[in-house]
Amino acid sequence: MSGLKRLWQGVIGLEVHAQISSASKLFSASPTAFNMPVNTQVSLFDAAIPGTLPVLNQRCVELALRTALALNCRINDVSAFDRKHYFYADMPAGYQITQHFRPLANHGRLEFYWQPDDNDPTSIAESVADIVQLQLEQDSGRSLHDSERQLSLIDLNRAGVALMELITGPTLTCGAEAAGFVRELVDLLRCLGACTGSLAEGALRVDANVSCRPAPPAAGDSGLGVRTEIKNINSLAALARAIDFEVARQAAVLDAGEEVINETRALADDATGRSVSMRDKERVQDYRFMPEPNLPPLFPSDLLPAASVDLPPPDQLPPGLRRRLRQELGFSYQHLASSVVAARPLADWRYLDAAVTAAKLSRPVTSPHLGRWFVHCFLGNCFRLLGESAAAEDSGISVESFGAFLSLAVDCAMISEEVGERLLERMFAQPSMDPLAEVQRLNWFLTRNPTEVASRFSQFFHRQDIASKNLDQLVKYGKFKLRGNSKKASVIEERFLALFMEAAEYTVDRTVAAKVVADILQSGVAPPPS
Amino acid sequence: RALLLLGPQRPWQRLPRHLCSSSSSSCGAADSPPAGRRCRHRLVPDAPTWRNVADSELPPPTAIDSDTIALLERLSLVQFDTADTVRVVAEAVRFADELRLVHAGPEVEPMTSLPEAWGWRCPLRADTPAEQPRTAVLSNAAETEEHYFVAPPGNIAAKDSGRERLDRLAEGAKSKASRSSRS
Numbered sequence: 001m002s003g004l005k006r007l008w009q010g011v012i013g014l015e016v017h018a019q020i021s022s023a024s025k026l027f028s029a030s031p032t033a034f035n036m037p038v039n040t041q042v043s044l045f046d047a048a049i050p051g052t053l054p055v056l057n058q059r060c061v062e063l064a065l066r067t068a069l070a071l072n073c074r075i076n077d078v079s080a081f082d083r084k085h086y087f088y089a090d091m092p093a094g095y096q097i098t099q100h101f102r103p104l105a106n107h108g109r110l111e112f113y114w115q116p117d118d119n120d121p122t123s124i125a126e127s128v129a130d131i132v133q134l135q136l137e138q139d140s141g142r143s144l145h146d147s148e149r150q151l152s153l154i155d156l157n158r159a160g161v162a163l164m165e166l167i168t169g170p171t172l173t174c175g176a177e178a179a180g181f182v183r184e185l186v187d188l189l190r191c192l193g194a195c196t197g198s199l200a201e202g203a204l205r206v207d208a209n210v211s212c213r214p215a216p217p218a219a220g221d222s223g224l225g226v227r228t229e230i231k232n233i234n235s236l237a238a239l240a241r242a243i244d245f246e247v248a249r250q251a252a253v254l255d256a257g258e259e260v261i262n263e264t265r266a267l268a269d270d271a272t273g274r275s276v277s278m279r280d281k282e283r284v285q286d287y288r289f290m291p292e293p294n295l296p297p298l299f300p301s302d303l304l305p306a307a308s309v310d311l312p313p314p315d316q317l318p319p320g321l322r323r324r325l326r327q328e329l330g331f332s333y334q335h336l337a338s339s340v341v342a343a344r345p346l347a348d349w350r351y352l353d354a355a356v357t358a359a360k361l362s363r364p365v366t367s368p369h370l371g372r373w374f375v376h377c378f379l380g381n382c383f384r385l386l387g388e389s390a391a392a393e394d395s396g397i398s399v400e401s402f403g404a405f406l407s408l409a410v411d412c413a414m415i416s417e418e419v420g421e422r423l424l425e426r427m428f429a430q431p432s433m434d435p436l437a438e439v440q441r442l443n444w445f446l447t448r449n450p451t452e453v454a455s456r457f458s459q460f461f462h463r464q465d466i467a468s469k470n471l472d473q474l475v476k477y478g479k480f481k482l483r484g485n486s487k488k489a490s491v492i493e494e495r496f497l498a499l500f501m502e503a504a505e506y507t508v509d510r511t512v513a514a515k516v517v518a519d520i521l522q523s524g525v526a527p528p529p530s
Numbered sequence: 531r532a533l534l535l536l537g538p539q540r541p542w543q544r545l546p547r548h549l550c551s552s553s554s555s556s557c558g559a560a561d562s563p564p565a566g567r568r569c570r571h572r573l574v575p576d577a578p579t580w581r582n583v584a585d586s587e588l589p590p591p592t593a594i595d596s597d598t599i600a601l602l603e604r605l606s607l608v609q610f611d612t613a614d615t616v617r618v619v620a621e622a623v624r625f626a627d628e629l630r631l632v633h634a635g636p637e638v639e640p641m642t643s644l645p646e647a648w649g650w651r652c653p654l655r656a657d658t659p660a661e662q663p664r665t666a667v668l669s670n671a672a673e674t675e676e677h678y679f680v681a682p683p684g685n686i687a688a689k690d691s692g693r694e695r696l697d698r699l700a701e702g703a704k705s706k707a708s709r710s711s712r713s
Binding site for chain 1: 601664
C-alpha cells in the first residue's frame with residue numbers, strides 16, 4: 001500500500017455457511033431439491049404455522065460431525081440449540097434455530113496453500129486457519145424485492161434447510177489467502193459429501209470480517225481494530241478483491257487519523273471489490289439468544305460411529321494429499337490448486353507415485369514440471385481421449401513406461417516440452433510403446449551443443465525459401481542494429497528463432513538457440529573491419 | 531420456583547398424598563399441622579414463605595430513555611403510542627429486577643427444559659423427504675402472487691428515532707390533559 005504514512009496489515013476472519021447435502025430439511029421432512037417451483041417444498045413447520053414442532057434430521061448431524069472430524073475439531077460432549085430473534089419476512093417464525101452457546105465442535109484447523117503473488121507462477125505459501133466454531137443452523141427463505149410496487153415476494157423453499165456454519169479465527173491476512181482457504185474448504189466438503197460447495201448456486205456463502213492493525217504490531221499490543229463485515233460475495237475472485245479493497249480503504253482511513261466505523265457492507269462491484277455500507281450505524285441489533293425449549297440437548301458421541309464410516313485418513317483428504325504432492329513431488333501452485341487434485345480418484349495418485357519410483361527420481365522432486373506433465377498433459381489426454389470417468393490406469397500405459405517418460409522429461413530433461421507432449425500423445429495411441437526407444441528412433445533428443453546448434457541454424461538459414469522470404473526482415477534488422485534500436489531488433493531475432501525451432505521440430509535447446517540466432521544475425525550485419 | 535427432582539422418581543409421585551393416616555386428628559383444612567407430626571412432604575414448607583422485597587434492596591432502576599424505546603420498538607414490533615406504555619414497561623422491568631436477588635451459586639447449571647433433567651436426548655429423524663402441500667401452506671396468506679407470499683418491502687430504516695417519539699408522546703399527553711381540563 002503506497003502513499004500511506006505507516007504500514008498496515010489486514011486481519012481477516014471468515015464466516016462460511018455451507019448448505020448440508022441432505023435429502024430433507026434440518027427440522028422438517030420437506031425436500032431440499034434445488035430450483036423447484038415456488039413454495040412447493042414448505043412444510044407447516046417451515047411456514048411457522050402454530051402447532052408444529054422441530055425434529056432433528058440425523059443425517060445432517062452425521063455430515064456436520066464428519067466435517068468436524070476431517071477438520072480436527074474437538075467435538076463437544078453435549079450440544080444444544082438456541083433461538084436467534086430478528087424480524088424479516090423470509091423467516092416466518094421471527095427467530096432462527098441455531099447453536100450459539102453450545103455448538104457441535106470447536107478448535108479445528110485447516111491447512112492450505114495459496115499464491116501470494118499472482119504474477120509469479122512459482123510463488124506459493126502455506127497457511128493454517130483456525131476453525132473456532134462449527135455449528136448447525138436453519139437457512140432462511142428467499143425474498144425478491146419490488147421497489148416500484150413497494151413489496152417483497154417470499155419463497156420459503158429454502159427456509160429450514162440445514163446449514164453448517166464455520167467461523168474462522170482472525171488469522172488470515174489478505175484476499176488471496178482467504179480465497180485459498182475457501183478453495184481448500186470447498187474441496188474438502190465435496191470430498192466428504194457434506195456440501196456441493198457451489199458459490200454460484202448459493203450452496204456455500206462466505207462473509208468476511210475485516211479489520212486493520214499496524215504492521216508490525218506495537219510491542220505488547222495484541223488488540224484488534226474495529227472490524228467491518230462484508231456480505232453478498234458470490235465468487236472466489238470477488239472475495240479476494242473485496243477483502244483487498246476493504247483493507248486498503250481501512251488503511252487509508254486509519255492513516256488519516258480517523259476511526260473505522262463498525263458496520264456491515266455489501267459488495268457492490270465484483271470487478272474492483274468495492275463495497276458499500278449497508279446498514280445505518282445507529283442501528284443496534286440485539287438477537288436475544290435463548291435456548292430452544294423444544295429440543296433436548298444432543299449428545300454427538302452417539303453419532304460418531306455413523307459419521308466416521310468410510311472417512312478417509314488425513315493424508316487421503318484433499319489438504320493432506322496436497323501437502324504430499326507439494327512436499328514430495330514438488331508440484332507448483334497452479335497444479336496443486338487445480339480442482340483436479342480433489343476430483344481424481346486416489347488410484348491416480350498412487351499411479352503417479354509408482355511411476356516416480358520406477359523413474360528413480362530422487363524425492364523430494366525439485367523440478368516444478370512434474371505437476372504439469374501429470375495433471376495437465378497426462379490427465380488431460382486421459383480426459384480428452386478416454387472420457388471424463390477414465391482413471392490413469394485405463395490409458396493402458398504401464399507404470400514403468402510412464403516412469404521412463406518422466407525420467408526423459410523431468411529428471412534429465414533430455415527432451416523439450418513440445419517433444420514431450422507429442423511423445424505422450426503417441427504413447428496414448430500406442431500404449432505398449434517404449435518411450436526411450438521411440439525418442440531414439442525419431443532422433444528427438446535435445447541438442448544443447450552450441451556448435452551443433454549453430455551448424456543446424458546455418459543450414460536452416462541458407463535454405464532458399466527462408467532467405468528469400470525474409471529479405472526485408474534482414475534489411476530492417478540491419479537498420480535497427482546500426483541505429484542501436486535493440487528492442488525492435490530483438491523482435492526480429494525472436495521471429496527467426498520461432499521459425500528455426502519449428503523447422504527443427506523443437507529438438508534444440510531454446511536458450512542455446514536464441515543465443516546462436518542472435519550471434520549469427522549480428523555477425524551478418526557487423527560493419528566490415530576497416 | 532423450580533422443583534428439584536432427586537432420584538428416579540416421576541414428578542407425580544412427589545405430590546403430597548393424603549395428609550394423615552388413621553390417626554384421629556383431622557388436619558385437612560388446617561394451615562398448620564398438628565403438633566409433632568408433619569403431614570406434608572419434607573420439601574413443602576410449613577408456612578407460606580413470601581416476603582416483600584423493599585425497593586432499597588434492588589439495584590438502581592433501569593432508565594427507559596429514547597434510545598431504549600427505539601430499540602424495544604424495533605425488537606418487539608410493539609408500538610409505544612402512549613406515555614402510559616412507557617410507565618408499564620418500567621414497572622415490569624422493576625418487577626423482574628427481583629430475580630437479581632436470587633443467588634443459586636456457580637455450581638448449579640441452569641435448567642433449560644424439564645426433559646433435559648430427565649436425561650432425554652434429542653430425538654432424531656431419518657433423512658426421508660415427504661411431499662408438501664403448497665395450497666395448505668399458502669391458504670392463510672391474505673395476499674399471494676404467482677404462489678409467492680406477498681410481504682411489505684424489507685430493509686427499510688426506521689424513520690422515527692426514539693427521541694422524536696418520546697417528544698410526541700409527551701405532547702400528546704399534554705394536549706390530552708388540556709383538552710380534558712377544558713371540556
